[in-house]
Amino acid sequence: MSGAVEGLDLPALEAYFAERVEGFTGPLSARLLSGGRSNLTYLLTAGEYRWVLRRPPLGGLTPSAHDMLREYRIVSALADSGVPVARAVVSSDATGPLGVQFAVVEFVDGSVIRTEEELAALDQAQVDACAFALVDVLARLHAVDPAAVGLADFGRPQGYLTRQVRRWYDQWQRVRTAELPDVDALHARLAELCPVESGASIVHGDFRIDNVILDPADPTDIRAVVDWEMAALGDPLADLGLHLAYADPAFAPVLAGSAAATSPRMPAADALIDRYVAATGRGLGAFSFYLGLAYFKIAVIAEGIHARHLQGLTRGEGFDRVGEATAPLAAAGLQALADRTYDGKAVPA
Template sequence: MGNRQTCRRPAGTHHEGGRVTTSPQGLDLYALQTYLSSHVREVTGPIEADLMHGGRSNLTYRITDGTHAWVLRRPPLGGLTPSAHDMGREFRIVDALQDTGVPLARTVALCEDPNIIGAPFSLVSHVDGTVLRTREDLDDLATTDVEECAFALVDVLATLHSIPYQEVGLDGFGRPQGYLGRQVRRWRDQWQRVATRELPDIERLQARLETHVPDESDASIVHGDARIDNAILDPAELGTVRALVDWEMATLGDPLADLGLHLVYRDPAFAPVLGGSAASTDERMPSRDALAERYARARGRDLSQLDFYLALGYFKIAVIAEGIHARHAAGLTVGHGFETVGRAVPQLAAAGLRTLTERSTL
């Protein structure tokens, strides 16, 4: 984007405009200031940055100049699954979906030059609102509010899946034909890349998925990580989603894979991935069947093969969790709450195997 800046200063503490600023880990604040001053006209002064906790993959920071605020995303420090950290893809899909009815942050800038801050990054507007990350975040909410926000996210997912991707310029963004088979192979390959241990259930789950691939649904835009803590909610009306975030896994494919993964996040087996207290696993959240029924009514979709999509969701999140665990073991994670992630992997793999032997009740 524009002229590529090359001026660098070691990350750490710097003096900007008479005040002291500190670069958080993974972000060179001085180099970012130089870039933004040339590429984002809204920037009016020295910037500050804070790491936004909650993410387990790409690093996310809140950037402010004291007047405006943005969100910057960059790949993790030790990315072992590089295809999942393509800043350009993430930015492109959010840019294409502006004004489509899907609630989103406003796109601002994309820098694919790793020489600016040490990695490619994207910048979008900061959206104020409520994010429900932990079960404790739900403590003061009425059960009706908990249900409304959960159903609201399912409705957003249904809206996303109804958008003709060709009409928003995303034809060619992915290869929808054969998507499910490629997903099984992709996550098998990712497991081989990130595995820190032998886990026979993962091998058995992958083998069973390969023999149970159903005929695919009509292709749509797939978010790839639609869970409640990736939704920014209206504080005054939790049944309104202000923005769906974290589009790093987005592609074109079978929309029921999106639904299946979303329903897996409802399982308590997922909780250790988010430090043991994931809001999506709270007992007051609508049941998995209730969420699936809400989606089926909104989209008019047949969910008779839902067991496969659930098992695929378990497989995918198990492999992602192992990758996070591997980065943490190597000292390459930023933030806290990573100590519990590894223990989720065998539980998720076992749950996926059970799902393929227990037909959906829907």
């Protein structure tokens, strides 16, 4: 058995695996893969077997976030849907061996492009093809019939947008480290403009390039979409808006200042929207609302990470700059609502 690993009780976890994971014989070892801008992620090994375990951060939790059982359920449901996911292995609620929820999936071998430096290994044709492949997977997810994969009761699509506006503002009240009038103004404007949902589908809730695992030899081959803890049944255009908002350089401090999603080498937003519309046939309506909502959500997430860092609850490098993102993201959300109009397709590059 390996030495102590913060956030894991390895002896208790070994006993849990011995009861529930077919073929497991131990001993189990673990190392931290990610310090948890959202959750903590570990690589578990036992002989030739490898798994990935995700659990909530060590503290500073916000209601409705960090739901590992929700993540586990959707990964299990999507196994044969055509949406690439890791195979679900085992999960537990807070009464289990770790005292918190956790989910374990098979390790998927591949590459994750997190930074602009890692993106630099691809030529421009590969960058474009990878970005379009991401949109294709998002469109494929939005085409899945929730009832057909056992997720008819996974959420309430009606009222999803109203709940998102309310929920993220409630979380802002819990995590804010300083007063920021732009966040309050953005919330008020979103509440005023909130439309009826454009449709209902499974939404990922955090879809960007560093939340997928790629074939190292072919960056257009997406082997698995990961980080599903914010998945729900909701408006698919919220997913698209979030994917586009992640391209704003204001987001870069959230990922230690160099985020592949914000690289100027990524295709322009209008090209990605064209791809999505062609794949889904969806109209975009007043898309400025969805973009404003995306910025609002990211701003609150950034502030939550910053708050945990100030409390000493983050692990790993690159957390000292996350707080720089909150104000610019909130301002960008207001700008999106004030200045941008959409005709169902066109978006400023």
